[in-house]
Amino acid sequence: MTQRPHTPLLDTVNVPADMKRLSQEQLRQLADELRTEMIDVVSTTGGHLGAGLGVIELTVALHYVFDTPDDRLIWDVGHQAYPHKILTGRRDRIRSLRQGGGLSGFTKRAESEYDPFGAAHSSTSISAAIGFAVANKLKDQPGKAIAVIGDGSMSAxxxxxAMNNAAQAGNRLVVILNDNDMSIAPPVGALSAYLSRLLSSRKFLELREAIKGIAKKALPPPLSRAAARAEEYARGMAQGGGTLFEELGFYYVGPIDGHNLEHLLPVLENVRDAAEGPMLIHVVTQKGKGYAPAEAAPDKYHGVQKFDVISGAQHKSTPKAPAYQNVFGDALIAEGKRDPRIVAITAAMPSGTGVDRFNKAFPDRTFDVGIAEQHAVTFAAGLAAQGMRPFCAIYSTFLQRAYDQVVHDVAIQNLPVRFAIDRAGLVGADGCTHAGAFDVAYLATLPNMVVMAASDENELANMVHTMALHDDGPIAVRYPRGEGTGVAIQAVPTRLPIGKGHIVREGKTVAILSLGTRLQEAEKAADELETKGLSTTIADMRFAKPLDQELIRRLAATHEVLVTIEEGAAGGFGAHVLTWLSDEGLTDAGLKVRTLRLPDIFQDHDNPAKQYAEAGLDAPAIVATVLEALRHNSVGFVGGQRA
Known part of the structure; x- marks a missing residue:
């Protein structure tokens, strides 16, 4: 076990109140020790690195200046919050980060009073902060709400x-715009810091309000409004930006260097004490700050495996099979070569979805719209309406944010948008906020929608080909995070008939209808059932919608037990099978039907294999389900037919 870093000052801080005893001069040392601690932690646990390193000084300054947890500090997104967790009573558990039973990789209300709002998806902080601020205002309680938004979240x-409605929160709302990719402001220096400190000071704000009052009384309305507008634009020119935020009702301060505590502290103190509001402080930071490998490659060190602190080398295991996202990307490239109408759209996840591969081959036909899933879906709908063949590649959990657009802009109009739904099923360390649990349920309920699930990487390639050729309406394929099974991928893909599954293994007593990559567990279960004398059929159903009714009818008529299994929540594939069996009267003759799906809970982060075992979606659970059904079945079978 490697020796922990030497952090004598950090060792004296368990909660933010402990920081109040430190002088401002000591905060620089505290920040340095906090950065060292965070690097050491993530090197042993893996997780998000670059964003947290970029907010070390900002985290120290916010907790030093504001009175947390009474002042509500909301991080957006939560993966910036590792330093915050260390300073808020969780340092003793920080090396359990993202592990079973350990700390979440995001902010979580149930974890600490210092996490007032859970934030694993982006762009929610300002809305939530307005809610906290207005609640305090209505209850006449003290306390500010501080939203720290950055790392791409402003693209949503x-x-x-939220900003358009921020005025009602008044001076109880503070927004910290963490500009960590230099997308808004140029580098900042001492002059900008001086102007920010001056323009956020109480004397300037009081003088500004006094002049505004005089102008309002002494000048006719058109001139007084013009004077106020001139003052805003003058400050915008002096500070290098901010006009947009002023138009949305904020008092803008910045940009300031987010790594310079001498600049940060006085501005935050001014904002804390200001009667003017709401306030927006534009802070410029660097992802990966203070750790050379992360500074040099912020994209590669955004999320990391365990790594060697000295070299920065990540401890990545040798893959046994290609990742599903890469299989999708390569399959899409092949389709793109065949058809110039194919385009790819992603919402800030090019590498996570495999769209980065397509982008290298077809940069003019690739569109990363930022964290804007609603726009991505309707943009795809427009492309489809004009004769293109768009593939909209979005994580299952993120596609939820665009459900209205899927319904109204795609499904109702029956437009052939192709949805590639990555991270379907459970996702391990990222936990319930990133699990793809609901996509089958929320898509298969829609008229005109075709919903497929790949059981392995070859099936995924075939389904991408099928989607490319499908022009009769919207179509979706779901596939999990991680490596495939290692099967060979056909050189020439097969176009699958819509709504048709296939038999993987033929038996007589038990029928397992599998949707997705639980097929491998179904095969293990079938082997175990065979040792107990239970002949088992396995069907890879491929389609949750439309169902292969002919196949289901045959299996229901010739088997004693029928089990469905899927990596999704109740209301999905199994529910559709049950509904159809009921409508057809096929459950009346004593057929035992069991549906295996994710439990009706939000599962915490853990190893994926453990998660699926806990969910009852592994081979032992399938076997137990079959045996339980048979114990309660009194209907006899003769020659493979129900007697």
Whole structure:
């Protein structure tokens, strides 16, 4: 076991109140020790690194200046919050990060009073902070709400919707715009810091309000409004930006260097004490700050495996099979070569979805729209309506944010948008917020929608080919995170007949209808059942919608027990099978039907194999389900037919 870093000052801080005893001069040492601690932690646990390193000084300054947890500090997104967790009573558990029974990789209300709002998806902080601020205002309670938004979160429309309604929160709302990719402001220096400190000071704000009052009384309305507008634009020119935020009702301060505590502290103190509001402080930071490998390659060190602190080398295991996202990307490239109408759309996840591969081959036909899933879906709908063949590649958990657009802009109009749904099923360390649990349920309920699930990487390639050729309406394929099974991928893909599954293994007593990559567990279960004398059929159903009714009818008529299994929540594939069996009267003759799906809970983060075992979606659970059904079945079988 490697020796922990030497952190004498950090060792004296368990909660933010402990920081109040430190002088401002000591905060620089505290920040340095916090950065060292965070690097050491993530090197042993893996997780998000670059974003947290970029907010070390900001985290120290916020907890030093504001009175947390009474002042509500909301991180957006939560993967910036590892330093925050260390300073808020969780340092003794920080090396359990993202492990079973350990700390979440995101902020979580149930974990600490210092996490007032869970934030694993982006762009929610300002809306939530307005809620906290207005609640305090209505209850006449003290306390500010501070939203720290960055790492791409400002690319989502929800952030601007919130800012447009921020005025009602008044001076109880503070928004910290963490500009960590230099997308908004140029490098900042001493002059900018001086102007920010001056323009956020109480004397300036009081003088500004006094002048505004005089102008309002002494000048006719058109001139007073013009004077106020001129003052805003003058400050915008002096500070290098901010006009947009002023138009949305914020008092803008910045940009300031987010790594310089001498700049940060006085501005935050001014904002804390200001009667003006709401306030927006534009802070410029660097992802990976203070750790050379992360500074040099912020994309590669955004999320990391365990790594060697000295070299920065990540401890990645040798893959046994290609990752599903890469199989999708390569299959899409092949389709793109065949058809110039094919385009790819992603919402800020090019490498996570495999779209980065397509982008290298077809940069003019690839569109990363940022964290804007609603726009991505309707953009794809427009492309489809104009004769293109768009593939919209979005994680299952993120596609939820665009459900209205899927319904109204795609399904109702029956437009052939192709949805590639990555991270379907459970996702391990990222936990319930990133699990793809609901996509089958929320898509298969829609008229005109075709929903497929790949059982292995060859099936995924075939389904991508099928989607490319499908022009009769919207179509989706779901596939999991991680490596495939190692099967060979056909050189020339097969177009699958819509709504048709296939038999993988033929038996007589038990029928397992599998949707997705639980097929491998179904085969293990069938082997075990065979040792107990239970002849088992396995069907890879491929389609949750439309169902292969002919195949289901045959298996229901010739088997004693029928089990469905899927990596999704109740209301999905199994529910559709049950509904159809009921409608057809096929459950009346004593057929024992069991549906295996994710439990009706939000499962915490853990190893994926453990998660699926806990969910009852592994081979032992299938076997136990079959045996339980048979114990309660009194209907006899003769020659493979129900007697």
């Amino acid at each position: 429309g929800m952030a601007y919707e």
